[in-house]
Amino acid sequence: MISFGPSEEQQVVREAMREFAEQVLRPVAREADEESALPDGILDQVWELGLTNTQLPEAFGGGGEARSPITNALILEELAFGDPALAIASTHPSAVAFAINDFGTEEQKEAHLPRFCGDRFAPASLALIEPSPTFDATALQTTVEPKEGGFVLSGRKSFVVLGDRAELFLVLARNAQSAETGFSAVDAFLVPSDTPGLTVSELELNLGMKGLPTVSLDLAQVEVPEEARLGGDRGIDAGRLLAGTRTANAALLTGLCRAVMEYAIPYAKDRHAFGEAIAQKQAIAFMLSNMQIETNSMRWLTWKAAAALESLEDATRPALFAHGYSAEQGMKLADDGLQVLGGHGFIREHPVEMWYRTARTLTVLEGVAAV
Amino acid sequence: MIDFNLTDNDQKILDYVRTESLVARKYARHYDENEAEFPPEELEEAKDFPGVWSLMGDRGPEDSGQSVIGMLITMAETWGDYSVRMRKGRGAGLGNAALGASGTEEQRTKWGGLLLSMAITEPGCGSDPSLVQTTAVLDEETNEWVLNGEKIFVTTGCRADGVVLWATLDRSAGRAGIKSFLVEKGTPGFNVSHKEKKLGIRADDTATYVFTDCRIPRENLLGGKEEIPKGGSGGFRGVMKTFNMTRPMTAAFGLGMSQAALDFTREQLEQAGVDLAYGSTGHGLSAAAAKFQRLEALQEAAVLTVCHAAYLSDQGEPNNLEASISKAKGGSAVREVTQGCIELLGPMGASREHLLEKWFRDVRITDIYEGTGQIQNLIIARTILDYDRSQLK
Ligand SMILES: Cc1cc2nc3c(=O)[nH]c(=O)nc-3n(C[C@H](O)[C@H](O)[C@H](O)COP(=O)(O)OP(=O)(O)OC[C@H]3O[C@@H](n4cnc5c(N)ncnc54)[C@H](O)[C@@H]3O)c2cc1C
Numbered sequence: 001m002i003s004f005g006p007s008e009e010q011q012v013v014r015e016a017m018r019e020f021a022e023q024v025l026r027p028v029a030r031e032a033d034e035e036s037a038l039p040d041g042i043l044d045q046v047w048e049l050g051l052t053n054t055q056l057p058e059a060f061g062g063g064g065e066a067r068s069p070i071t072n073a074l075i076l077e078e079l080a081f082g083d084p085a086l087a088i089a090s091t092h093p094s095a096v097a098f099a100i101n102d103f104g105t106e107e108q109k110e111a112h113l114p115r116f117c118g119d120r121f122a123p124a125s126l127a128l129i130e131p132s133p134t135f136d137a138t139a140l141q142t143t144v145e146p147k148e149g150g151f152v153l154s155g156r157k158s159f160v161v162l163g164d165r166a167e168l169f170l171v172l173a174r175n176a177q178s179a180e181t182g183f184s185a186v187d188a189f190l191v192p193s194d195t196p197g198l199t200v201s202e203l204e205l206n207l208g209m210k211g212l213p214t215v216s217l218d219l220a221q222v223e224v225p226e227e228a229r230l231g232g233d234r235g236i237d238a239g240r241l242l243a244g245t246r247t248a249n250a251a252l253l254t255g256l257c258r259a260v261m262e263y264a265i266p267y268a269k270d271r272h273a274f275g276e277a278i279a280q281k282q283a284i285a286f287m288l289s290n291m292q293i294e295t296n297s298m299r300w301l302t303w304k305a306a307a308a309l310e311s312l313e314d315a316t317r318p319a320l321f322a323h324g325y326s327a328e329q330g331m332k333l334a335d336d337g338l339q340v341l342g343g344h345g346f347i348r349e350h351p352v353e354m355w356y357r358t359a360r361t362l363t364v365l366e367g368v369a370a371v
Numbered sequence: 372m373i374d375f376n377l378t379d380n381d382q383k384i385l386d387y388v389r390t391e392s393l394v395a396r397k398y399a400r401h402y403d404e405n406e407a408e409f410p411p412e413e414l415e416e417a418k419d420f421p422g423v424w425s426l427m428g429d430r431g432p433e434d435s436g437q438s439v440i441g442m443l444i445t446m447a448e449t450w451g452d453y454s455v456r457m458r459k460g461r462g463a464g465l466g467n468a469a470l471g472a473s474g475t476e477e478q479r480t481k482w483g484g485l486l487l488s489m490a491i492t493e494p495g496c497g498s499d500p501s502l503v504q505t506t507a508v509l510d511e512e513t514n515e516w517v518l519n520g521e522k523i524f525v526t527t528g529c530r531a532d533g534v535v536l537w538a539t540l541d542r543s544a545g546r547a548g549i550k551s552f553l554v555e556k557g558t559p560g561f562n563v564s565h566k567e568k569k570l571g572i573r574a575d576d577t578a579t580y581v582f583t584d585c586r587i588p589r590e591n592l593l594g595g596k597e598e599i600p601k602g603g604s605g606g607f608r609g610v611m612k613t614f615n616m617t618r619p620m621t622a623a624f625g626l627g628m629s630q631a632a633l634d635f636t637r638e639q640l641e642q643a644g645v646d647l648a649y650g651s652t653g654h655g656l657s658a659a660a661a662k663f664q665r666l667e668a669l670q671e672a673a674v675l676t677v678c679h680a681a682y683l684s685d686q687g688e689p690n691n692l693e694a695s696i697s698k699a700k701g702g703s704a705v706r707e708v709t710q711g712c713i714e715l716l717g718p719m720g721a722s723r724e725h726l727l728e729k730w731f732r733d734v735r736i737t738d739i740y741e742g743t744g745q746i747q748n749l750i751i752a753r754t755i756l757d758y759d760r761s762q763l764k
Contacts, residue, residue, distance in 0.1 A: 001374050001376070001377075001378055001381070001433055001434055001435050001436075002374065002375055002376075002377070002381075002435045002436075002439045002443075002678050002682065003372055003373060003374045003435075003682065004373060004678070004679050004682045004683075005372065005373065005682075005686070006372075006373055007372055007373075010373075070373050133654075134654045135654075136651050136652065136654050136655040137650075137651070137652065138650050138651040138655055139651070139655055182648065182650055182651075183650055239650060242650070261755075265755060265756060268756075269756060279752075279756050279758070279763070280758070280762055280763050282745075282748075282749075282752075282763075285748075285749075285752035285756065285763055286745075286748045286752060288752055288755060288756065289699075289748040289749075289751035289752040289755065290748070292692075292696065292751055292755050293676070293696050293699055293700050293751065296676060296679070296693075296696055297672035297673070297675065297676060297700060298672075300672065300675035300676065300678075300679060301668065301671060301672055301675065303373050303375070304375045304671070304675065306373075307373055307374060307375045307376070308375070311376060316649050316650050317649045318671075320649050320650065320652070320664065320668075321664070321667065321668035321671050321672075322668075323652070324652065324664065324665060324668055325665075325668040325669070325671075325672055328665070366652070
């Protein structure tokens with residue numbers, strides 16, 4: 001059945017998150033960007049909402065609720081409406097925890113999931129992106145090779161969220177010996193931060209989402225034991241893992257675009273030029289109506305991808321559509337949002353220049369959040 | 372629950388409609404090239420197929436809502452061809468939707484069986500229907516309305532049994548003075564004067580109507596309210612309500628065809644050895660694959676806005692804004708998709724050997740009738756800005 005109706009529970013969660021985003025995240029977003037640092041205590045504050053542990057099994061201390069990519073997509077949109085950088089930082093451990101939950105062996109779950117069910121924020125990072133203009137998740141340059149009793153990882157990763165404090169990395173690498181290409185050659189490895197050969201860089205300096213700590217990883221012949229391979233001999237369904245992060249990205253961009261739109265509308269009604277509000281001029285009004293059209297479009301594509309994930313179908317295509325479409329429209333809408341404010345849009349007093357940088361950054365990322 | 376899976380019931384119906392519409396597609400080129408002919412009311416092959424409605428019987432609450440499945444059926448139909456259908460079915464004209472929305476119970480029963488066209492547009496007024504010049508004057512003695520004026524671009528104007536006509540009781544009253552009237556074919560003073568030659572949807576007849584002292588019974592005013600309300604737009608709003616379903620439906624017409632264009636293009640690209648493998652982003656894809664996937668995502672986005680507008684209607688929720696969103700999105704998406712498909716296939720895409728060039732022509736109307744893309748954007752902008760029509764024109 002085609003239905004656009006969130007459940008009552010989801011509606012409650014959505015409203016609570018919206019309020020949280022407005023009252024907690026938005027007010028500190030600008031300062032985080034200016035200071036290139038996360039506001040004190042923000043990670044723990046979000047952690048208390050239980051976004052990561054609610055959907056982990058009770059056996060490991062989790063809430064035992066069913067994994068719901070749809071609910072998570074709703075949450076990410078709302079948090080990103082407050083601020084995408086803070087939404088990513090505070091939910092990033094889910095990207096690792098959900099992957100362990102979804103693809104890990106019983107031993108791996110036992111070993112790692114409890115840390116995500118504690119009272120304190122559990123920093124962990126998904127290491128996917130690589131510092132190359134030809135980066136492509138289906139053709140990773142970080143490789144893995146088997147070695148007596150384990151594996152050897154080599155390569156470089158960048159944009160590793162929370163890498164400055166992560167205790168555990170989930171590193172994606174391509175099987176160097178596999179004849180296969182694409183997702184089937186991709187494996188994930190649980191690598192503790194103190195593993196020899198692993199070097200964590202200083203904090204990266206980025207265009208947007210400056211409050212979001214990211215690092216590069218240098219993997220110089222990093223040796224890990226057999227148990228480090230997520231999913232054991234089965235490995236992981238990398239297509240599904242990627243689809244989850246792409247859908248998350250689309251949800252974040254939907255929230256960002258809504259933020260832009262809701263900021264631009266009252267501004268355009270208030271600002272006057274040539275005898276009327278600028279919103280009364282079609283050149284402005286139609287940018288705003290387009291924001292409404294495209295924010296809706298992005299949301300429905302996101303939901304469709306999340307629904308495919310939730311019903312355990314192959315979500316590769318819908319996630320690719322949601323991701324690609326949101327990236328294109330997200331950039332355009334943030335661009336238009338700045339234009340609506342004219343010169344004031346260029347000044348750091350208003351959030352639109354920040355959202356413009358955020359959009360350009362977020363739209364080229366994947367693997368920074370998960371549903 | 373948020374859900375995008377079709378039930379077996381939904382799927383069964385859509386598969387069936389697509390089978391039917393492939394039969395209709397065999398005739399598409401013929402009626403495109405022979406504009407003067409009308410496609411038959413029922414194709415020869417129709418006798419071998421049960422009607423779609425017979426499949427609609429056993430639907431339950433777990434199946435997609437009526438409006439949603441209606442949109443999907445529409446897309447599956449125009450996926451075959453816009454104008455040629457297995458069977459036309461009576462009572463499916465644009466005027467029938469208007470009769471349903473603003474006619475009284477009695478009027479609906481009386482005229483529901485007729486195929487009704489809808490005549491709003493005039494030579495001097497299209498996007499702004501408040502400028503309607505066609506007049507209706509009441510002759511108290513005979514209890515008749517006397518109609519005078521000219522209507523253009525009337526869809527199914529030749530084949531319709533009658534028309535729902537917009538005329539003004541008082542030009543100085545603007546929108547409030549406009550009422551809908553039902554005029555049956557054969558009424559003296561009602562002439563079908565011209566049939567247009569068009570870019571696309573050529574098997575659809577588009578006619579000009581001329582009304583010269585055309586007299587119709589007093590009870591042919593739809594809804595029966597003769598007074599002109601003071602201030603505001605009065606009955607106009609009710610009339611515009613018709614669009615809440617026809618706008619998503621119009622988008623659906625176009626999106627069925629752009630889906631056909633995508634399917635054809637995919638087939639041709641794959642035959643030519645272009646790898647469309649989904650999964651990679653950016654550099655891992657050929658330019659053709661990247662462009663094709665972009666168009667597919669655009670199509671999907673537009674289809675979802677249509678389903679959303681229909682879903683709200685099924686829930687009994689207002690969908691004014693969403694109807695316009697779907698029409699604006701659908702209208703622009705079908706243009707870009709079909710233009711892009713021809714670009715992807717190059718010269719072969721422009722050949723009349725294939726239907727792609729026809730779909731490219733046929734979909735272009737989507738962004739024009741039932742309110743142009745600009746008019747939809749006006750409606751959306753007014754809604755989100757909380758402006759009335761004097762604040763944003
Ligand atoms: C094949 C076909 C079938 C049709 N079927 C029917 C039918 O069955 N019944 C019927 O009544 N009509 C029908 N129409 C008419 C159709 O609805 C009108 O053509 C349409 O509403 C546009 O009006 P117009 O052609 O007068 O264009 P105009 O109103 O002259 O518009 C010209 C351009 O100006 C733009 N524009 C106008 N106003 C504004 C504004 N305020 N702000 C920004 N831009 C604006 C328009 O978007 C358009 O781009 C049909 C038309 C065609 C071609």
